[in-house]
Amino acid sequence: MANNSLIRGGTSLPLIISDLYKQIASIRRKTDTLIDYYIYPEPTPSEISAYDPRLAILRTRLSTLTKLSYTNLAYLIDDSDALTASYLEPIIDQLLNAIHGICKIFENFYDRKLAERKPYDVIYKLLEHRERQVKDLKMLQMTQHQxxxxxxxxxxxxxxxxxGAIQVLNGRDRGKISRVTDWDLLAENRARxxxxxxxxxxxxCPQCDFRLRYHLSDSGKTNILSTEEVRRHDGAPVEYKSIFLVKFDDAYGRQA
Structure with a gap:
């Protein structure tokens, strides 16, 4: 089969994600074939049809992951490949469980010889292979101490x-703290x-000339990362805490 060539492919995340996306389509096609052969024109039992929405959800998650640039993600998040792998592991596990569940239904109620013919065998082995690759990729990155x-x-x-902003994003706050003098307070600051x-x-910021003022109400909130100030807006059912990333706006280091 053409899909067998994927086993000998690389272990880059885009390739793995693309292959998992294709395998969902393969699972659905194989299931439709079995339904047409064993069940149609009778209604499809809910025990079988219930798997399709689950597969659709997994397909959407993978579709979202295909839109990321994993090269650029590595510049923003520590161990980004391992983090992505941790998202892929449960997706693969659910796909394997779906194949197992669908097979059992057809074997128990329609054709016990399906256990010998193994209609999903190629897909299952491909998923197992990708599962090993994802685990290896995660382990490799996390064990590289340097x-x-x-x-x-x-x-x-x-x-x-x-x-400096990337450090904050990854939980390393090395910013310098100083008190805002009275003449630097804005009107809304004084009101608060x-x-x-x-x-x-x-x-x-320890890396550029960016700085920001923030409010503290007690000594337990003494840095940007631990601030517990929750922001709200009238008419919008949203509460959030703010964090920031900074881009250089020009060659002089001014910030956007």
Missing amino acids: RLRAEELRPNEVGDFCR LRQYGGAYLWWE
Whole structure:
């Protein structure tokens, strides 16, 4: 079969994701063939038809993953390949379980000899192969003790994310903290202080000239990462906490 060539392919994430996407289509085609042969024109039992929406959900998840640039993701997130692999593992596991469940239904109620013919065997083995590749890829990245962190993969350059912001994104806050003086407070800052007390601090990026002021109401919230301030907007049923990434806006290091 043509799909067998995929076994000898590389282990890049885009290739693995693309293959998993194709295998979902193969599972659905194989199931439709069995339904046409053993069940049609009778209604398809819900025990079998229930698998199709689940496969559709997995297909949507994989479709989303195909839109990512895994080269660029590595510049933003530590161990991005291992993180992606951790998303793929349960998807593959659910696909294997779906094949097992569908096969059991057809074997138990329609044709016990299907266990010998193994109609899903090629797909199942391909999925097992991809499962091993994903596990190996994850293990390989996590056991490389000298691997570079995301911010170390390239220098600060115009148009790229600031290395200091990438550090914050990955839980490493090396920013400098200083108190906001009275003449640097905005009108809304003063109003918040009157209402909630506390203080405003500057957070200054260690890699560029970007800084921002933020409000603290007690000593347990002393950096950008641990802030518990929840923002709300009238008329919008949304609550969120803010975090930021910074790009160089020009050659002088000013920030967008």
